[in-house]
Amino acid sequence: MDVIWSAKAKITFYSVIEYLNANWTKKEMIQFNQRTLITINAIRKNPEIFTASTRNKDVRRAIVDKNNSFYYKIDDNNQKIYLLTFFDSRQDPEKLIINDLL
Numbered sequence: 090m091d092v093i094w095s096a097k098a099k100i101t102f103y104s105v106i107e108y109l110n111a112n113w114t115k116k117e118m119i120q121f122n123q124r125t126l127i128t129i130n131a132i133r134k135n136p137e138i139f140t141a142s143t144r145n146k147d148v149r150r151a152i153v154d155k156n157n158s159f160y161y162k163i164d165d166n167n168q169k170i171y172l173l174t175f176f177d178s179r180q181d182p183e184k185l186i187i188n189d190l191l
Contacts, residue, residue: 090133091169098159101175105157124153132170136163148173 094102102125109118128151131138142148142160152158153175160173 090136090167092129092133092172093169094172095174097174098172102159105175105177121154121157125159128153128159129170129172132161136167136170 105121106118109121132151137149139149139151142150148160148162150158150160156178157175158178159175162171162173163169164171
C-alpha cells in the first residue's frame, strides 16, 4: 500500500523531531523515527490494526509511543494510506479536530 503524507502530517512529524532535538538526545529522535516507520509498516500489512476514532469512523489512531500517535485514513479501495497528523497525547484532545484533516 502507498503511504501519502498530508502537509499537516509532515509539519507535525517534524515538529516532534525538532522538539526531541531541542530537549532530548539524538537517540530519542532516531527511536521516534524508527517507531513511526515500524507503525506505518504494520498498517501496510493490516490497515485496520488500530481502532477507529470515536469522532470519525473513517479515521484511525496509531500509537507510536506513550507520548505520540498519528491519525490516518485508508482509501475506499484499500490501496492507499493517508497520514493526516501526528499528535502529542499530553495535549488537550479537544485541540484535535479530525474533520478538518479530511
